[in-house]
Amino acid sequence: MEMLIKVLHNYYYMAAILLFVIGMHTMLTHSNLIKKVIAMNIMDTSVFLLFVAVGYTYGGQAPIVQQGKEVIYINPLPSSLMLTGIVVAISITAYALSLIVKIYRYYGTVDYDEICLIRSQE
Amino acid sequence: MGLAQHFPALIIAILLGIAFLSPILYRWARKTSAPALITALSLSLVMGIVLLIQVHQGGTFYYHMGGWPPPFGVEFKVDFLRVYMLLVVLAVSLWIMVYALKDLEHELKTEMLGWYYSLYALLVGSMAGIALTNDLFNLFVLMEICAISACAIISIKEDRACLEASFKYLILSAMGTGCFLLGVAMLYMVTGQFNYDLVNEALPAAVEQYPNNMFAASSLFIVAFGTKAALFPLHVWLPDAHASAPSPSSAMLSGVVIKIYAFALFIMFYQLFPRPLLDSIPLNEIVLWLSTAGIMFGSIFAMVQVDLKKMLAYSSIGQIGYVFLGIGLDDTIALTGGFYHLLVHALMKSMLFMVAGVIIYSTGIRQIKQLAGVGQVLPLTMIAFTVGAASMIGIPGTGGLISKWYLALGALEVGRPFFVVIILASSLLNAVYYMPIIVNAFMHQETFEHEAKPVPRQMLVTLVIGVLAVIFFGVAPGPTLTLLENAIALLF
Structure with a gap:
């Protein structure tokens, strides 16, 4: 029971891990290359969510200093680092999609199983 | 000291700078682009040797990016092991590039050569960074640069086997970096630090309260670096990628790139995780x-x-x-x-x-x-x-x-x-x-x-x-x- 309460209290961590597992599973098992790239993005986003959730405090405000006031701030470091993470994820996605375009030109399909079939017949 | 104290940052700055310049030079001053790359690689190798002498004389030292000390800034650590890894990376990549200048002419289309030099310099620069960095998030960014440029020097050949192999490599190494970032999140949750030394200090107290985070992080690190370094059950991408790539890329990928991740895993085990914790798992x-x-x-x-x-x-x-x-x-x-x-x-x-x-x-x-x-x-x-x-x-x-x-x-x-x-x-x-x-x-x-x-x-x-x-x-x-x-x- 105590465990369950803990889990419910930290539901955003659970959501992030669930998304991560969904992304990883889809990425490794689906044969459609576009779906693999989408799953890669889900996986990366889940980690970003986790980081942002780590930095959040209940009732916190944006970390801007106001004279003469004691305010609870959220931790800005994870959020700002995740901006870098998003840029990295975008560049990987762009590169992966451009590879898929080239692969489609050569094989005429974006399905990995069909590509393997074509290659085995050569 | 003067300029010499900035060498850890300069090595990477020079390599990333030449990565930016190579396509431009190749476009407008074709004859200079290859010598420029060789000069940059030699220059960074010389700086690496100077770093070795510095460590030999003065022991381990730290370099703070932009003068910001941790926990605010990114820190580079220069000790014997890291300099050794740095020298291996720089010397071997210089040697491979001398060979590649001739070999690439017949393996790639001529207009691609400038881009190849650019990717090569990016790859070497990011690996030099991985060897020196002392910051988890910095490591993540460098790993991603390394992953993209490593895939790109395979797919630049543009035949069907290369494209398919580099896509497989890209997906699996994206999985690796995803796992690594999740592991970093696990550690950041309980320690609030990214710097290796500060994480190392904060972990023993944090683990008493949250032991599972450490287990999760360490297993995620094994998966992440194992995938990238082709540790046995996670090696499936390697044969296709290394075999179909142009020969200089194969030499680079098989010779250096997989090693740098083995080195990174080693650093995680021996500098990030405190020794008693490592013994307990x-x-x-x-x-x-x-x-x-x-x-x-x-x-x-x-x-x-x-x-x-x-x-x-x-x-x-x-x-x-x-x-x-x-x-x-x-x-x-x-x-x-x-x-x-x-x-x-x-x-x-x-x-x-x-x-x-x-x-x-x-x-x-x-x-x-x-x-x-x-x-x-x-x-x-x-x-x-x-x-x-x-x-x-x-x-x-x-x-x-x-x-x-x-x-x-x-x-x-x-x-x-x-x-x-x-x-x-x-x-x-x-x-x-x-x-x-x-x-x-x-x-x-x-x-x-x-x-x-x-x-x-x-x-x-x-x-x-x-x-x-x-x-x-x-x-x-x-x-x-x-x-x-x-x-x-x-x-x-």
Whole structure:
């Protein structure tokens, strides 16, 4: 029971891990290359969510200093680092999609199983 | 000190800068782009040597990016081990680039060369960063740069096998970095730091409260670095990627790129996780058995290959196992052997891929069967192959023997002679698949029936340098081993 309460209290961590597992599973098992790239993005986003959730405090405000006031701030470091993470994820996605375009030109399909079939017949 | 104290940052700045300039130079001043890249690589190598001298004189030191001390800024740490890794990366990549300048002309379209130089400089710069950085998030960014540029130097060839292989590599290494970032999140949650030393200080207190985070993070790190360094069950991307790439890229990927991740995993284990915690989880044991499986299966898979480059790629899976074996045995002597193997394998495997490149350049042959009698037309090349293969097997006088010797001594030191048997068995397996090629190349009775183009002198000179280096590190291992022993003594 105590465990369950803990889990419910930290539901955003659970959501992030669930998304991560969904992304990883889809990425490794689906044969459609576009779906693999989408799953890669889900996986990366889940980690970003986790980081942002780590930095959040209940009732916190944006970390801007106001004279003469004691305010609870959220931790800005994870959020700002995740901006870098998003840029990295975008560049990987762009590169992966451009590879898929080239692969489609050569094989005429974006399905990995069909590509393997074509290659085995050569 | 003056400028010299900024060398850790300058090495990376120069390489990333030349990555930016290369396509521009290639577009408007074509003759200068290759010399500019070689100059940048040599300059960073010289700076690396200066760093080694600095560490030798003044001990370990830290470099704060932009003058911001941690926990605010990114920190670089310069100690013996990191400088050693840095020098291996820079020296081997300079050597491969000298070879690549000739080889790439026939493997790539001419207008792509400038882009190749750019990607190559990015790859080397990011690896130099991974060797020096002392910050988890910085490591993540550098790993992503390294992953994209490593995939791109495969797919730049643009034939169908390359594209498919580099896509597979990209997906699996994206999975690796995803796992790594999740692991970092696990550690950041409980420690609130990214700097290795500060995480290391904060972990013991944090683990008492949240033990599961540490377990999750360590297993995620094994998956992340294992995927990228082709630790046994996670190696599936390697054979296709390394075999289909242009030969200089294969040499770079097999020789250096997989090693840097093994090094990063080592740093995680020995500098990030506090020692008592590491002893409480059997992490080393996991790495040990996976590497053992890799050593055996890599060699067994290599035996059944018909394509020369694919055989070399499978052999890499076995050989990276030795580096992990050093980490797994968790002993100073074994670690010395593992890190020595990292250098020797970088040299010999790069050289073997260069030999494969020369054979493809000259005769266009990739199949092992057709190589019979190739020694008649390419004698120097096949002598280089013989030396490389001898070092793989571990014949006295080559570097391969020294590292295997130290690994075996380390295994005996911790009282596990089983791993000595594994090392011996895998040496025999190496002999089984390398020897027939050598014997066929030189002893074949009939004349070689394929046409052979003359090989440019520049390519042969790089091979000769490789032969000399492999023999040098087999005959005079003393200084390097002393350096490594000093480096590893700092960690225990």
